[in-house]
Amino acid sequence: MSELAKSRLFDLNRQRDKIIATVEERVVSNHLQAAWDNRSQGLEYVLNEAAYFEMLRLEKSRKKRHKEQYATWHDLAVKVGQQAEDENAELLASLVRDYARDIVGTFNPWVFRLATRVIPFGLNAFFNAKRLPGLLSEVHTLSSKVLVHGEIERLQRLSQRGSLVVVPTHSSNMDSILVGWALESAGLPPVTYGAGKNLFRAPLTAFFMRNLGAYKVDRRLRHSLYKDVLKTVSQVFIEEGFHSLFFPGGTRSRSGGVEQHLKLGLLGSALNAFTERLKLGRPRRVYICPLTINYHLVLEAETLIDDQLRADGRHRYIIEDDEFSDLGRVVQFASNTMRMDNPLCLHFAPPMDPFGNLVDDAGESHDERGRRVDPTRYVETDGGYAHDVARDKEYTRWLGERVAESFRQHTLLFSVHVVALAVFELLRMRHRQWDLFNTLRFGRGELLDGHALATVCEHLLDWMRADASAGKVLLGPVVASGDVRRLLDEACRYFTMYHSAPLLLRRGDDFEVGHVPTLYFYSNRARGYGYTRRLRRGLT
Amino acid sequence: VTRTQGIGIIGDDRLALGFAHLVAQRGRSVTLFSPSAERRAALRAERADPGALPEVGRLDDGVQVVDDLQEVARASRLVLLSGLGAAPEAALERVGEALDGSHQVVHADHLLHGEQLETASALIRRYTSVRQIGVAAGPLHIGELLAGKPNACEVASPFPDLLKRFKRALDLPNLRIYESRDLVGVELGAALVQIVALAIGITDATEAGAAAHATLMVRGLAELCRVGAALDASPDSFIGLAGLGNLLDGARRGSPDYDLGRLVAGGVVGEVLRQRAPAEATSLRLIPRVRAFARERDLRVPMTATLDEILAGRITPDAVLAELMSPSR
Numbered sequence: 045m046s047e048l049a050k051s052r053l054f055d056l057n058r059q060r061d062k063i064i065a066t067v068e069e070r071v072v073s074n075h076l077q078a079a080w081d082n083r084s085q086g087l088e089y090v091l092n093e094a095a096y097f098e099m100l101r102l103e104k105s106r107k108k109r110h111k112e113q114y115a116t117w118h119d120l121a122v123k124v125g126q127q128a129e130d131e132n133a134e135l136l137a138s139l140v141r142d143y144a145r146d147i148v149g150t151f152n153p154w155v156f157r158l159a160t161r162v163i164p165f166g167l168n169a170f171f172n173a174k175r176l177p178g179l180l181s182e183v184h185t186l187s188s189k190v191l192v193h194g195e196i197e198r199l200q201r202l203s204q205r206g207s208l209v210v211v212p213t214h215s216s217n218m219d220s221i222l223v224g225w226a227l228e229s230a231g232l233p234p235v236t237y238g239a240g241k242n243l244f245r246a247p248l249t250a251f252f253m254r255n256l257g258a259y260k261v262d263r264r265l266r267h268s269l270y271k272d273v274l275k276t277v278s279q280v281f282i283e284e285g286f287h288s289l290f291f292p293g294g295t296r297s298r299s300g301g302v303e304q305h306l307k308l309g310l311l312g313s314a315l316n317a318f319t320e321r322l323k324l325g326r327p328r329r330v331y332i333c334p335l336t337i338n339y340h341l342v343l344e345a346e347t348l349i350d351d352q353l354r355a356d357g358r359h360r361y362i363i364e365d366d367e368f369s370d371l372g373r374v375v376q377f378a379s380n381t382m383r384m385d386n387p388l389c390l391h392f393a394p395p396m397d398p399f400g401n402l403v404d405d406a407g408e409s410h411d412e413r414g415r416r417v418d419p420t421r422y423v424e425t426d427g428g429y430a431h432d433v434a435r436d437k438e439y440t441r442w443l444g445e446r447v448a449e450s451f452r453q454h455t456l457l458f459s460v461h462v463v464a465l466a467v468f469e470l471l472r473m474r475h476r477q478w479d480l481f482n483t484l485r486f487g488r489g490e491l492l493d494g495h496a497l498a499t500v501c502e503h504l505l506d507w508m509r510a511d512a513s514a515g516k517v518l519l520g521p522v523v524a525s526g527d528v529r530r531l532l533d534e535a536c537r538y539f540t541m542y543h544s545a546p547l548l549l550r551r552g553d554d555f556e557v558g559h560v561p562t563l564y565f566y567s568n569r570a571r572g573y574g575y576t577r578r579l580r581r582g583l584t
Numbered sequence: 585v586t587r588t589q590g591i592g593i594i595g596d597d598r599l600a601l602g603f604a605h606l607v608a609q610r611g612r613s614v615t616l617f618s619p620s621a622e623r624r625a626a627l628r629a630e631r632a633d634p635g636a637l638p639e640v641g642r643l644d645d646g647v648q649v650v651d652d653l654q655e656v657a658r659a660s661r662l663v664l665l666s667g668l669g670a671a672p673e674a675a676l677e678r679v680g681e682a683l684d685g686s687h688q689v690v691h692a693d694h695l696l697h698g699e700q701l702e703t704a705s706a707l708i709r710r711y712t713s714v715r716q717i718g719v720a721a722g723p724l725h726i727g728e729l730l731a732g733k734p735n736a737c738e739v740a741s742p743f744p745d746l747l748k749r750f751k752r753a754l755d756l757p758n759l760r761i762y763e764s765r766d767l768v769g770v771e772l773g774a775a776l777v778q779i780v781a782l783a784i785g786i787t788d789a790t791e792a793g794a795a796a797h798a799t800l801m802v803r804g805l806a807e808l809c810r811v812g813a814a815l816d817a818s819p820d821s822f823i824g825l826a827g828l829g830n831l832l833d834g835a836r837r838g839s840p841d842y843d844l845g846r847l848v849a850g851g852v853v854g855e856v857l858r859q860r861a862p863a864e865a866t867s868l869r870l871i872p873r874v875r876a877f878a879r880e881r882d883l884r885v886p887m888t889a890t891l892d893e894i895l896a897g898r899i900t901p902d903a904v905l906a907e908l909m910s911p912s913r
Contacts, residue, residue, distance in 0.1 A: 399685065399715060411713040413680060422685035422715060426661075438742045439715060577880070 051233035056151035095121035155255035194392030206329030214291040237289035282317035298352035300565035338456035349565035400446035458520040463535035464566035487560040592656035595666030602726030608646030653682035676711035703771035721774035722825035723833030740770035769821025780804030785845015840864040
């Protein structure tokens with residue numbers, strides 16, 4: 045606990061007002077400066093844009109509270125056109141303050157200790173209930189089954205030298221709870237992170253979200269002022285030495301695939317924080333720490349892929365009711381997870397600086413040839429250090445590519461992914477006239493020849509093992525063994541274990557295809573490595 | 585001299601020396617490093633290179649030839665890399681020892697490397713810690729520039745400050761520099777159009793006519809756009825100075841690849857062609873790799889495939905026209 049006690053997060057409550065004040069000052073002065081420099085359309089535009097999007101959001105609601113809020117925004121929209129610039133500046137400051145207050149959370153050390161030690165349905169209870177008697181006895185051994193590996197020692201050292209920004213892949217609402225647990229169990233300090241407002245409402249998580257330093261992200265607010273405040277909050281946290289976490293994929297991977305198109309906004313706040321500290325003459329290193337969260341089975345797989353495939357994706361970013369809101373499904377999932385040999389694995393990939401260079405144990409950056417690099421040189425200008433929006437955007441785009449590449453290299457492929465890909469590709473080959481949606485609709489009930497499936501799996505295993513040797517991907521134990529029989533046995537067991545409909549069933553020597561969309565979801569994890577192309581070439 | 589002014593030049597080919605002389609003539613500082621110690625010594629002693637730059641009897645006094653890459657790094661943030669060649673790894677490794685994240689590198693390399701058709705910017709990123717990278721390309725002729733004739737080129741980089749600095753450093757009265765943000769597109773456009781130049785060289789030699797010439801050019805560019813799109817390039821870059829500009833220029837005055845096409849039309853193929861090909865012709869090595877790449881990515885490249893067959897001697901050069909006239913499959 046001594047290392048943890050050093051974590052800035054334990055200081056959050058005392059620092060909260062200062063952080064909010066810094067955010068307010070920063071956002072307001074940036075807007076004023078932009079208006080002054082004619083780089084923006086002025087405060088009136090910013091306030092009107094906020095009012096417009098808020099009124100749009102609230103106008104259809106029948107809730108009394110929303111009607112009142114609508115009226116307030118309407119009044120504001122009328123007012124901003126009539127009042128002086130300094131009054132608009134005051135209005136802007138008060139909005140920013142309110143948003144910052146809503147976003148920045150609190151940290152309760154008591155709740156943290158409770159969560160990690162006592163509460164049965166809290167963090168540790170869910171994954172590490174060593175001290176629990178009887179209740180949920182399956183959970184008892186889960187901690188021994190959840191593997192956490194990778195660059196843990198390096199991250200421990202780096203956490204003493206700078207701010208960590210943990211960027212995980214995202215498949216499930218369980219991820220943030222799981223990462224919190226994984227950090228604690230790996231001896232890493234707790235992190236602050238942005239969590240969707242729905243998690244602050246879900247009964248299972250709300251209490252912890254409010255007390256463990258999470259900051260609230262309201263995805264319904266689409267105006268740029270709110271996004272500015274959010275980004276500035278995350279930047280100030282990093283600047284002030286708080287370790288952070290955010291999911292660069294934005295939301296959970298709907299397709300089941302490894303995220304490759306990352307949201308760069310929050311990733312860019314790491315670079316901004318690094319530059320800001322240099323400008324202030326108080327340099328502080330920032331380390332980007334990619335983390336892959338690898339599940340055999342994903343709690344919300346069915347809802348996620350359904351959402352991905354729905355033609356009308358307007359609400360795709362806010363799923364309010366999924367398996368995570370259903371306590372029964374969560375307990376069933378936990379219970380089934382216990383019956384797996386290696387249900388899930390978290391892998392900390394090599395950390396990098398905000399420019400995508402890898403860093404060593406001492407926190408020093410190195411280029412791809414292993415030469416030491418001074419990261420401050422990237423933001424150096426002719427007269428010191430400076431932010432440069434266009435330059436920094438490009439640096440961040442490059443960082444995003446490096447993180448995406450790291451995700452791909454450090455994703456663990458499990459038996460379910462390999463077999464799902466093989467089944468799906470066999471279906472596509474058998475019914476060439478079918479497009480993706482026909483395969484998803486009509487594939488169910490198809491009988492696949494056991495020998496053909498095993499042959500395709502063998503090819504996949506060969507390629508994957510070669511790729512793993514070349515450092516292009518990681519493999520789960522059964523996939524790494526190269527044993528096709530074990531691979532099919534394990535996948536079939538998992539495919540019938542938890543989901544509402546089985547995904548693949550043995551029928552003598554053959555296999556019956558079950559729920560194709562969920563199979564597709566699992567197969568997507570193994571895409572992006574060129575296996576499909578090679579298979580299609582081989583199968584034609 | 586502050587690092588904000590002038591330019592560092594790494595290379596000793598015609599472009600590097602020509603630019604060094606012209607920029608120095610405008611009163612800007614130029615720090616030049618030749619990879620060859622022998623040429624560095626010769627340049628310092630004679631202040632001229634009659635082989636690469638016969639038009640210039642004496643290099644402007646503003647060109648400082650240095651023996652240490654670190655001096656280039658110290659003297660200027662902006663560095664022009666020219667003449668990297670087909671195996672630039674060793675040269676870039678040395679460059680990587682000297683340059684750092686504060687530097688802005690513009691290269692003038694129009695080759696694609698490896699099976700994945702990597703551009704020079706990808707290699708620069710791999711071998712150095714430089715991130716701010718750009719490319720200069722287009723129908724640029726040092727001889728014409730020196731003679732005061734109007735020239736134009738395209739410089740592409742996603743970094744606006746690099747573009748600004750490059751334009752300021754190469755502020756010549758008879759050089760118009762166009763800006764682009766599509767670094768990969770301009771690199772690919774400049775490299776891949778040599779394939780079309782070869783095809784046009786063949787048909788022009790067979791006197792197929794102006795219509796065939798134009799059709800082949802358009803179809804060839806469309807094919808290259810498909811390859812470019814697979815590598816995240818914008819099709820617009822293929823019809824800019826680096827792509828179409830280079831192609832029109834080469835077809836008019838005869839580029840190495842266009843001349844290679846004329847050689848092929850005369851029945852020279854296979855090993856003999858390899859021996860007789862102009863040293864600067866790039867399409868010979870490029871075509872089989874583009875074809876393999878297209879196969880891997882399921883891209884239609886009928887012109888490249890036909891040229892590959894011709895170069896290997898498996899079909900005759902008039903197949904270019906046969907392919908052109910055959911209905912699309």
